[in-house]
Amino acid sequence: xxxxxxxxxxxxxxxxxxxxxxxxxxxxxxxxxxxxxxxxxxxxxxxxxxxxxxxxxxxxxxxxxxxxxxxxxxxxxxxxxxxxxxxxxxxxxxxxxxxxxxxxxxxxxxxxxxxxxxxxxxxxxxxxxxxxxxxxxxxxxxxxxxxxxxxxxxxxxxxxxxxxxxxxxxxxxxxxxxxxxxxxxxxxxxxxxxxxxxxxxxxxxxxxxxxxxxxxxxxxxxxxxxxxxxxxxxxxxxxxxxxxxxxxxxxxxxxxxxxxxxxxxxxxxxxxxxxxxxxxxx
Amino acid sequence: xxxxxxxxxxxxxxxxxxxxxxxxxxxxxxxxxxxxxxxxxxxxxxxxxxxxxxxxxxxxxxxxxxxxxxxxxxxxxxxxxxxxxxxxxxxxxxxxxxxxxxxxxxxxxxxxxxxxxxxxxxxxxxxxxxxxxxxxxxxxxxxxxxxxxxxxxxxxxxxxxxxxxxxxxxxxxxxxxxxxxxxxxxxxxxxxxxxxxxxxxxxxxxxxxxxxxxxxxxxxxxxxxxxxxxxxxxxxxxxxxxxxxxxxxxxxxxxxxxxxxxxxxxxxxxxxxxxxxxxxxxxxxxxxxxxxxxxxxxxxxxxxxxxxxxxxxxxxxxxxxxxxxxxxxxxxxxxxxxxxxxxxxxxxxxxxxxxxxxxxxxxxxxxxxxxxxxxxxxxxxxxxxxxxxxxxxxxxxxxxxxxxxxxxxxxxxxxxxxxxxxxxxxxxxxxxxxxxxxxxxxxxxxxxxxxxxxxxxxxxxxxxxxxxxxxxxxxxxxxxxxxxxxxxxxxxxxxxxxxxxxxxxxxxxxxxxxxxx
Numbered sequence: 001x002x003x004x005x006x007x008x009x010x011x012x013x014x015x016x017x018x019x020x021x022x023x024x025x026x027x028x029x030x031x032x033x034x035x036x037x038x039x040x041x042x043x044x045x046x047x048x049x050x051x052x053x054x055x056x057x058x059x060x061x062x063x064x065x066x067x068x069x070x071x072x073x074x075x076x077x078x079x080x081x082x083x084x085x086x087x088x089x090x091x092x093x094x095x096x097x098x099x100x101x102x103x104x105x106x107x108x109x110x111x112x113x114x115x116x117x118x119x120x121x122x123x124x125x126x127x128x129x130x131x132x133x134x135x136x137x138x139x140x141x142x143x144x145x146x147x148x149x150x151x152x153x154x155x156x157x158x159x160x161x162x163x164x165x166x167x168x169x170x171x172x173x174x175x176x177x178x179x180x181x182x183x184x185x186x187x188x189x190x191x192x193x194x195x196x197x198x199x200x201x202x203x204x205x206x207x208x209x210x211x212x213x214x215x216x217x218x219x220x221x222x223x224x225x226x227x228x229x230x231x232x233x234x235x236x237x238x239x240x241x242x243x244x245x246x247x248x249x250x251x252x253x254x255x256x257x258x259x260x261x262x263x264x265x266x267x268x269x270x271x272x273x274x275x276x277x278x279x280x281x282x
Numbered sequence: 283x284x285x286x287x288x289x290x291x292x293x294x295x296x297x298x299x300x301x302x303x304x305x306x307x308x309x310x311x312x313x314x315x316x317x318x319x320x321x322x323x324x325x326x327x328x329x330x331x332x333x334x335x336x337x338x339x340x341x342x343x344x345x346x347x348x349x350x351x352x353x354x355x356x357x358x359x360x361x362x363x364x365x366x367x368x369x370x371x372x373x374x375x376x377x378x379x380x381x382x383x384x385x386x387x388x389x390x391x392x393x394x395x396x397x398x399x400x401x402x403x404x405x406x407x408x409x410x411x412x413x414x415x416x417x418x419x420x421x422x423x424x425x426x427x428x429x430x431x432x433x434x435x436x437x438x439x440x441x442x443x444x445x446x447x448x449x450x451x452x453x454x455x456x457x458x459x460x461x462x463x464x465x466x467x468x469x470x471x472x473x474x475x476x477x478x479x480x481x482x483x484x485x486x487x488x489x490x491x492x493x494x495x496x497x498x499x500x501x502x503x504x505x506x507x508x509x510x511x512x513x514x515x516x517x518x519x520x521x522x523x524x525x526x527x528x529x530x531x532x533x534x535x536x537x538x539x540x541x542x543x544x545x546x547x548x549x550x551x552x553x554x555x556x557x558x559x560x561x562x563x564x565x566x567x568x569x570x571x572x573x574x575x576x577x578x579x580x581x582x583x584x585x586x587x588x589x590x591x592x593x594x595x596x597x598x599x600x601x602x603x604x605x606x607x608x609x610x611x612x613x614x615x616x617x618x619x620x621x622x623x624x625x626x627x628x629x630x631x632x633x634x635x636x637x638x639x640x641x642x643x644x645x646x647x648x649x650x651x652x653x654x655x656x657x658x659x660x661x662x663x664x665x666x667x668x669x670x671x672x673x674x675x676x677x678x679x680x681x682x683x684x685x686x687x688x689x690x691x692x693x694x695x696x697x698x699x700x701x702x703x704x705x706x707x708x709x710x711x712x713x714x715x716x717x718x719x720x721x722x723x724x725x726x727x728x729x730x731x732x733x734x735x736x737x738x739x740x741x742x743x744x745x746x747x748x749x750x751x752x753x754x755x756x757x758x759x760x761x762x763x764x765x766x767x768x769x770x771x772x773x774x775x776x777x778x779x780x781x782x783x784x785x786x787x788x789x790x791x792x793x794x795x796x797x798x799x
Binding site: 024026027028052053055057058059060061067069071108109111112115256261262263 | 399405406407410411417418420421541542543544545572573577584585588591592
């Protein structure tokens with residue numbers, strides 16, 4: 001075994017409760033972890049209440065999507081995803097040189113991950129150091145510096161922002177949640193000329209927890225940047241992507257990976273809150 | 283003996299750089315127009331005016347109107363028809379079918395393998411940066427491969443008499459109802475003209491469309507149910523939605539009439555729910571499915587995209603077709619024809635310059651007055667700037683816009699659109715025209731409706747041929763008459779050639795078009 005390795009089960013529970021009866025509800029859940037070079041999904045299952053037929057497909061970004069609709073009047077929608085995932089830390093290879101990163105073919109290939117979206121766009125002061133980062137010879141070190149810069153300017157503060165916040169709003173407030181810190185980091189990476197994408201998933205909090213004991217995990221977000229291969233970096237925690245990071249989806253920003261999105265007819269909804277429980281299987 | 287009105291027109295027009303559709307020289311009609319010229323010469327101007335009013339009444343009676351400044355007006359139909367010879371039509375229809383086949387291949391490739399990117403024909407970023415690139419539609423490949431069931435390829439005739447493609451419309455091209463209604467009104471009002479000409483009928487369009495939509499149905503559905511999905515009575519093309527549904531004998535529905543359940547689509551009827559298999563939608567992507575696109579859309583159908591993905595319903599035209607009629611992508615279409623079909627384009631583009639190339643962009647910015655500047659995503663002629671006619675303020679604004687986002691603009695050589703005698707007041711005067719033929723793809727053949735919609739700019743020197751700018755139309759006759767000599771027609775070798783860039787004239791016409799309505 002060449003890198004640290006974990007076998008984890010994840011239970012992710014989310015949903016909405018309505019101020020009355022909701023109906024004609026159409027939804028997509030992006031809550032199924034994806035298999036990759038350093039992550040293997042052994043088992044995954046999504047359950048929905050009320051009970052309705054589910055259909056699955058893989059979207060443009062390679063994410064497994066579970067779609068369903070609920071016609072009958074209902075007061076609550078619950079979605080629960082259970083997965084078992086073998087995860088190991090990715091090996092980080094030698095980075096591309098800047099000249100390779102600026103190759104026209106590569107720039108065109110990754111253009112979707114080099115352009116700001118409305119969620120990642122930053123203007124003004126925030127971008128000031130981009131020019132100097134482009135002189136840091138080693139791409140990994142450059143990204144590390146960008147991560148430190150973000151952490152120094154945007155403090156992690158649960159509840160500081162709403163789910164619809166933009167990178168610029170979080171920057172101006174100087175605080176945000178992992179989603180905001182990720183958006184700001186993406187804005188800076190792209191402005192520096194580094195292809196970068198938004199990753200959503202889970203973070204297992206500790207390697208110390210006992211086998212079989214469920215601990216509170218986190219629904220989490222971080223970035224991957226292209227340095228020859230996609231390389232994960234967690235700007236909220238100031239670490240590389242580890243075996244404790246379980247990837248569910250990636251995209252240009254949060255809107256491409258929202259865990260549960262939908263439309264319905266009926267009164268206002270309030271979130272049931274998100275519960276993520278994780279445990280080691282061995 | 284030609285009437286005073288026609289003669290007057292002849293002499294007024296001979297100074298223009300534009301190609302005159304009817305006359306090769308003052309007083310000398312082109313061969314295909316000889317009979318029409320002789321026939322129309324029997325009418326006094328006041329009689330033509332009378333017939334014209336009769337045509338307008340026919341339209342008002344049938345409700346063939348469009349909303350202009352909050353008022354329903356008949357779409358003006360000119361009394362002088364536009365003629366296209368059989369040989370020329372043969373070339374045009376083959377050229378249009380070729381274009382549609384290439385655009386189909388491009389769309390299948392863009393939403394599939396992406397060979398066109400791998401081969402370096404077009405940068406991937408040109409496609410992925412288009413607002414019409416539909417990521418949510420990936421995986422909704424139509425079962426018979428047809429994404430462009432209906433297209434409207436806009437053509438203009440240049441100064442040399444050659445047809446050029448001005449732009450492609452493969453999302454929701456509209457106007458075919460005017461083709462059908464124009465013919466109906468003309469045959470009622472000018473029966474005698476038709477007895478002198480063998481004109482290809484246009485009433486087969488709904489049957490071709492219906493057949494293509496049935497062919498698009500999910501496999502295994504023996505008797506597919508087809509519907510026309512309209513945004514509703516407030517849409518400018520509502521009349522067309524009604525007409526097509528009626529002529530095809532299918533239901534006209536709005537979003538609220540449809541329901542998706544477990545990826546199947548049903549229509550609410552007085553007899554309960556009925557399964558729907560093919561939706562000819564006249565609703566833009568953005569409004570089509572609130573789950574995928576604008577969540578505030580009340581004219582769409584939630585769950586529709588996933589129903590299409592599951593293969594239970596087919597959406598025509600396909601999702602995300604807008605990447606193929608983007609005006610920057612247009613500049614690549616000739617290369618698509620060579621790449622996908624291994625053929626040379628039968629109809630050339632108008633010379634168009636990509637501003638994403640810094641050198642080209644600098645050159646264009648240095649002499650904006652020599653170009654027409656088009657936003658790649660504009661519709662209805664919106665945002666088009668004709669450099670030679672724009673004031674300083676407009677030029678400065680467009681310069682800024684181009685510098686900010688060169689991807690969003692193309693520069694085109696101003697084309698002097700051909701002119702055609704048109705009744706204006708009590709006189710017949712030359713007016714600029716274009717042509718939008720309609721093509722229907724059923725998966726085996728691309729059928730081009732003989733003729734199409736000739737639009738005419740009614741103001742003198744008017745540049746934009748568009749109903750929203752007070753334009754009108756002409757009945758377009760494709761003559762089924764090979765016996766008529768075509769000695770002065772530009773058909774043939776010329777169509778494959780290139781034409782030198784002519785210097786733009788102060789009053790050269792340029793057509794801005796409606797890309798989706």
